[in-house]
Amino acid sequence: MNYFFLQNTPLFHGIREEEIRDLLNCLDAREQHFKKDEVILRAGSPTAEIGLVESGSVNIVVNFYWGTSNIFGHVEKGLIFAENYAAIPQQELLCDVVAAEDCDILFLNMGRMSTTCSKNCTFHNRLIQNLLRISAKKNLGLSTRMMHIAPKAIRDRLLSYLSEQAMKNESSHFQIPFDRQQLAEYLGVDRSALSNELSKMQKDGLITYHKNEFTLNERAKYE
Amino acid sequence: MNYFFLQNTPLFHGIREEEIRDLLNCLDAREQHFKKDEVILRAGSPTAEIGLVESGSVNIVVNFYWGTSNIFGHVEKGLIFAENYAAIPQQELLCDVVAAEDCDILFLNMGRMSTTCSKNCTFHNRLIQNLLRISAKKNLGLSTRMMHIAPKAIRDRLLSYLSEQAMKNESSHFQIPFDRQQLAEYLGVDRSALSNELSKMQKDGLITYHKNEFTLNERAKYE
DNA sequence: ACAAGTATGTTGTAGAAACAACGAAAAGGA
DNA sequence: TCCTTTTCGTTGTTTCTACAACATACTTGT
Numbered sequence: 463m464n465y466f467f468l469q470n471t472p473l474f475h476g477i478r479e480e481e482i483r484d485l486l487n488c489l490d491a492r493e494q495h496f497k498k499d500e501v502i503l504r505a506g507s508p509t510a511e512i513g514l515v516e517s518g519s520v521n522i523v524v525n526f527y528w529g530t531s532n533i534f535g536h537v538e539k540g541l542i543f544a545e546n547y548a549a550i551p552q553q554e555l556l557c558d559v560v561a562a563e564d565c566d567i568l569f570l571n572m573g574r575m576s577t578t579c580s581k582n583c584t585f586h587n588r589l590i591q592n593l594l595r596i597s598a599k600k601n602l603g604l605s606t607r608m609m610h611i612a613p614k615a616i617r618d619r620l621l622s623y624l625s626e627q628a629m630k631n632e633s634s635h636f637q638i639p640f641d642r643q644q645l646a647e648y649l650g651v652d653r654s655a656l657s658n659e660l661s662k663m664q665k666d667g668l669i670t671y672h673k674n675e676f677t678l679n680e681r682a683k684y685e
Numbered sequence: 686m687n688y689f690f691l692q693n694t695p696l697f698h699g700i701r702e703e704e705i706r707d708l709l710n711c712l713d714a715r716e717q718h719f720k721k722d723e724v725i726l727r728a729g730s731p732t733a734e735i736g737l738v739e740s741g742s743v744n745i746v747v748n749f750y751w752g753t754s755n756i757f758g759h760v761e762k763g764l765i766f767a768e769n770y771a772a773i774p775q776q777e778l779l780c781d782v783v784a785a786e787d788c789d790i791l792f793l794n795m796g797r798m799s800t801t802c803s804k805n806c807t808f809h810n811r812l813i814q815n816l817l818r819i820s821a822k823k824n825l826g827l828s829t830r831m832m833h834i835a836p837k838a839i840r841d842r843l844l845s846y847l848s849e850q851a852m853k854n855e856s857s858h859f860q861i862p863f864d865r866q867q868l869a870e871y872l873g874v875d876r877s878a879l880s881n882e883l884s885k886m887q888k889d890g891l892i893t894y895h896k897n898e899f900t901l902n903e904r905a906k907y908e
Numbered sequence: 909a910c911a912a913g914t915a916t917g918t919t920g921t922a923g924a925a926a927c928a929a930c931g932a933a934a935a936g937g938a
Numbered sequence: 939t940c941c942t943t944t945t946c947g948t949t950g951t952t953t954c955t956a957c958a959a960c961a962t963a964c965t966t967g968t
Binding site: 837838 | 928
């Protein structure tokens with residue numbers, strides 16, 4: 463078991479090697495290897511275990527009623543999946559989890575997490591805190607994106623997004639972490655239409671930009 | 686303090702009155718009254734406390750860079766807010782929390798939750814479990830909605846949503862919990878356009894419906 | 909500096925959704 | 939039952955976006 467690796471995952475962050483050793487035992491940890499395209503967890507069944515990707519990566523796959531499917535998410539090495547289902551007893555998985563490539567998964571029984579509290583109380587608490595933080599971060603990420611996608615017009619979505627970025631940077635001048643394609647996907651619009659709208663906004667004097675460097679003009683306040 | 690009320694909130698669910706009493710003490714609980722339109726928490730500042738709405742209700746309000754604002758969410762009596770921020774130290778609030786009407790808020794210091802573990806260990810665990818479940822449920826709700834909004838065409842969004850409902854009910858015949866207006870808002874489309882698309886889908890033989898009662902036809906599988 | 913590849917901007921068009929306005933059906937109260 | 943109000947469906951028009959196709963700028967490696 464590669465404890466150094468685990469220490470640097472968000473889930474075990476701040477927990478020492480010996481403590482992780484204890485925890486793994488406590489959580490009925492089990493490792494399992496999957497080949498590319500193997501189904502790791504299947505929609506429709508509940509799970510008390512979360513999965514931590516030790517190597518490779520996995521896809522979250524939605525299956526529609528009429529047979530087609532779609533990749534909805536992607537979980538990289540070091541990150542976890544199914545934590546939402548493990549936290550809600552009897553909640554069935556809505557998506558399949560499928561190996562995107564050959565991978566090793568560490569399963570941890572989260573039912574054990576809150577019940578057992580014999581000796582490792584401090585580590586337990588740290589682990590739970592980490593889990594809460596992970597969940598909270600995902601929530602924030604989803605909420606803010608939802609916020610930006612709520613308006614129907616591309617311009618409004620852009621203004622919502624850029625406004626948030628300006629606030630986050632506490633400046634009307636800032637850089638964004640996306641290229642055009644990524645920004646378009648994030649906002650759920652077409653890339654070329656996005657580029658087009660950015661041009662118009664610049665013509666209209668709302669913003670100034672070059673590549674991923676943006677400035678919100680004062681005039682943006684008047685519309 | 687109305688313990689009966691608290692016992693029936695998602696946060697304190699499954700915890701007995703005496704235990705709640707201890708917990709409140711442990712979490713530095715404090716009650717505060719707010720008048721309509723008073724700002725309860727302000728965007729830009731971090732918080733270690735979550736808020737539980739004891740009476741009235743609050744709005745989550747987004748403030749844009751150029752001064753306009755928008756109601757993004759609503760928290761009813763018995764539910765909590767700011768739990769995502771309290772779980773992430775130093776994370777600043779992205780939205781204001783404003784009293785939608787006169788209300789009483791119970792603030793709970795979540796920093797204390799994971800550190801203190803003197804005697805009430807079992808209650809603490811139950812509380813944390815509840816918090817994790819609340820967070821997980823919100824996550825699932827946001828994720829599934831995201832999933833349904835991902836397609837650009839109204840028909841595809843509807844099929845995605847109806848497909849999920851069919852799976853959840855394990856039947857191609859089911860009722861949905863929305864009226865047309867609510868469904869349109871949930872899917873982020875225009876109501877009349879939604880009605881129109883439903884008609885077309887019925888004409889095309891994909892679905893059959895009457896009011897909020899739907900049936901997915903077999904033919905839905907062939908497109 | 910050059911070539912190949914990638915990212916971004918531009919334009920026109922076809923299609924789809926928003927919007928407005930109205931009619932029909934259903935629900936709820938007096 | 940009748941009236942009022944709300945919900946839902948329908949239609950035509952307008953606006954916006956997706957899409958395709960291409961032009962231009964920027965990177966990268968050699």
